[in-house]
Amino acid sequence: MSVLKTTNLIKRFGAFTALDGVNIEVNEGEVYGFIGPNGAGKSTTIRLLLGILKATEGEARIFGMDVWEDAVDIHKRIAYVPGDVNLWPNLTGGEVIDLFVKLRGSNNKSRREELIKKFDLDPSKKCRTYSKGNRQKVALISAFSSDADLYILDEPTSGLDPLMERVFQECVLEAKSTGKSVILSSHILSEVERLCDKVGIIRQGKMIETGTLNELRHLTRTSLAVETKQPLINLNEMRGVHGVEKKDRALSFQVDAEELDNVIKYVSRFGILSLVSTPPTLEDLFMRHYEGAGKTPKAGVGGAK
Incomplete structure (x- = not known):
């Protein structure tokens, strides 16, 4: 639904x-x-x-x-948590949590206490003394204490x-x-x-x-590292193979998902001694989409504006 x-x-x-x-x-x-x-x-x-x-x-x-x-x-x-939380400076963290929870009509004290302990928050301190991380904790405890x-x-x-x-x-x-x-x-x-x-x-x-x-993940490339009995030749000429590099006695490279079967069949002709496959990550997919976008995001990928 x-x-x-x-x-x-x-x-x-x-x-x-x-x-x-x-x-x-x-x-x-x-x-x-x-x-x-x-x-x-x-x-x-x-x-x-x-x-x-x-x-x-x-x-x-x-x-x-x-x-x-x-x-x-x-x-x-609903419960909403922003990336930069502003709180009432003269209220304590506990008072803010209670206020938010009551606004949503919830009153689950045990859940509130459990989350305060989990997030290691001192609820007796005034909000003006909190670091950014502690302000986020107040918002998260408030959100997960409510029955949203x-x-x-x-x-x-x-x-x-x-x-x-x-x-x-x-x-x-x-x-x-x-x-x-x-x-x-x-x-x-x-x-x-x-x-x-x-x-x-x-x-x-x-x-x-x-x-x-x-x-x-079907849209991304799988990373392979392979060592063979006989020298593995002409690999970089195969369709779907990218970034072939020699590391010690192994070759490392990336393969497009749709060509993986053909590449493995080709490599097996040379007698596989070892084969390490690393599945594509979400970061691989993300970076691939942004490579040709005129501007590649930094390693952290950026915020949420």
Whole structure:
């Protein structure tokens, strides 16, 4: 069952088109990874979903309701965590968590205490004393303490250390196991790869690839390292083979998914002594899409603007 669906979503700011026909669908119990570099349109899309911005054209619905017309009713059932959390400086972290949880009509004290312990937060401190990471913890504890049906997370682990990132991932998987849905905008590709059932890649306001990780991996290259009894010749002349390099007695190279069978058959003629295959990662797919885009993102892939 579809929880969130956008159809041909377009957003213009004057002559600038920020979103150009964005289609996203998130089903019940599904974690959807939304990735792209700075300026690609991720945060603009999320603001439209939250009813903060109004679409120029197209439609966005959550729980079957229009995100602009029915924003108040939708917000009763969603939890949102931005990448840069601003809190009331004179309230303690615990007071902010209680306020957010009560606003959503929840009152699960044991869940609140469990998450405060998991995220290693001191709830008695004033928010003005918190680091960026601790402010994120307050927002995440508030979100996962509430009984939301959909979590909209925009760079939620920004400022968290690796240990706390792991706690966050556990919370997402726990929410998913109870049938909740999540849309996760993240620049940490390993996080997306671990958590997400489906991935959408956005570039310059357009969705350029959408599908499950297994579906998208067909579009990438598998890395192979092979050692043979006889010298392996003319490998670089084979269709679908890229970046042949000699390392000690082995050859390493990449193969397009559709040519993998032919390449393995060819290599086997030379007597395989060892063969190491590394499956394509989400980062491989992401970088491949951006190689020809005029601008390649840095190793971290960029934020979520």
